[in-house]
Amino acid sequence: MSLAKTRCRSGVCGLIALFLLCALAGGALVKAAPAAKAPESAAKPPAPSAAPEIATVGIYLIDIRDLSPTKGTFTCDFWIWSQTPGTENVLAELQFVNAERVTWYAEGKPEVKGLNCFKRRGTGIFRMGWNLRHYPYDSQVLPIQMEYTLRDAAKMKLLPDAANSGVSAKNIPTGWKMTGFELQPDTVAYTSNLGDLNLGNSRGEFSRLTAIIDLSRRDTVEYWILVSSAYVAVVMMLVSYFMEIDKPASRFGLLGASLFASVISLRSALAGLGNFGTLADQFHLIVVGYIILALVVTIILNQLHHRGYEERKLRLASIAAAGIVAVSFACLNLLLVLRHPAGQG
Numbered sequence: 038m039s040l041a042k043t044r045c046r047s048g049v050c051g052l053i054a055l056f057l058l059c060a061l062a063g064g065a066l067v068k069a070a071p072a073a074k075a076p077e078s079a080a081k082p083p084a085p086s087a088a089p090e091i092a093t094v095g096i097y098l099i100d101i102r103d104l105s106p107t108k109g110t111f112t113c114d115f116w117i118w119s120q121t122p123g124t125e126n127v128l129a130e131l132q133f134v135n136a137e138r139v140t141w142y143a144e145g146k147p148e149v150k151g152l153n154c155f156k157r158r159g160t161g162i163f164r165m166g167w168n169l170r171h172y173p174y175d176s177q178v179l180p181i182q183m184e185y186t187l188r189d190a191a192k193m194k195l196l197p198d199a200a201n202s203g204v205s206a207k208n209i210p211t212g213w214k215m216t217g218f219e220l221q222p223d224t225v226a227y228t229s230n231l232g233d234l235n236l237g238n239s240r241g242e243f244s245r246l247t248a249i250i251d252l253s254r255r256d257t258v259e260y261w262i263l264v265s266s267a268y269v270a271v272v273m274m275l276v277s278y279f280m281e282i283d284k285p286a287s288r289f290g291l292l293g294a295s296l297f298a299s300v301i302s303l304r305s306a307l308a309g310l311g312n313f314g315t316l317a318d319q320f321h322l323i324v325v326g327y328i329i330l331a332l333v334v335t336i337i338l339n340q341l342h343h344r345g346y347e348e349r350k351l352r353l354a355s356i357a358a359a360g361i362v363a364v365s366f367a368c369l370n371l372l373l374v375l376r377h378p379a380g381q382g
């Protein structure tokens with residue numbers, strides 16, 4: 038009996054020893070096993086896109102001249118400069134989008150610690166849209182568009198040097214007055230990647246600066262030169278109302294001469310501008326309308342005279358018509374001028 042108990046105890050002790058050995062071996066394996074890797078997407082968040090490099094660009098216009106409505110252009114001399122912390126010469130790759138031609142005369146590289154600086158002096162012929170509706174009491178916008186196309190807007194951004202940019206007021210064309218200047222930043226998007234495969238199906242976007250010069254003029258002398266012949270035609274038209282009723286040929290001759298003078302005056306105004314619809318053109322059209330009205334009145338009076346109406350009454354009616362025409366023409370002419378800046382200045 039004692040022998041059985043002894044064997045049982047030794048068996049239990051053996052099992053306990055075996056269990057302890059297994060536990061120790063399992064703990065060692067757990068410690069030796071490497072930690073499970075986290076997914077790379079969770080371990081490495083996507084890197085944010087780098088901010089674009091900044092280039093500060095300024096422009097100073099020295100001389101504005103040769104404003105041509107027929108060509109739709111203007112010419113100016115200017116200084117332009119750039120400042121960037123990078124190594125690029127921004128001016129060398131700057132495109133003047135609305136330029137017919139740009140000619141460079143001088144180039145310099147100011148030494149500034151921590152900045153890469155360049156400056157240039159040149160002359161350019163630039164396209165512009167003319168609005169001559171109020172000519173010669175008009176205001177015009179002269180743009181100079183500058184675009185950096187070597188690198189897209191995500192890598193290079195142009196900022197204006199507004200503090201040092203401007204226009205020399207001494208070199209504004211005679212008869213014009215500068216009313217404003219602004220150097221305006223913008224980003225231009227094209228409906229193409231422009232051959233840059235890195236953009237995929239995205240649009241090409243580039244940084245642009247636009248120098249905007251506002252000019253206005255109030256040339257009363259020019260206006261009177263344009264319409265003086267038309268006013269002579271108006272006087273001739275009014276005189277026709279006081280001529281004999283029974284002599285329509287004299288009236289027709291005078292009205293024909295006044296219409297001819299008005300048309301020649303209108304052609305002269307158009308020849309210098311190549312643009313129809315100015316203040317002077319509108320005045321000429323009014324004059325032509327009143328001359329045609331006088332022709333119609335002459336025909337009606339002549340028909341009434343042949344039907345036996347008393348000549349004295351017809352003459353009084355013609356004089357009354359002259360008064361109505363004169364007053365209405367003056368009011369219409371005043372309204373026309375007031376609708377334009379000439380009547381608001």
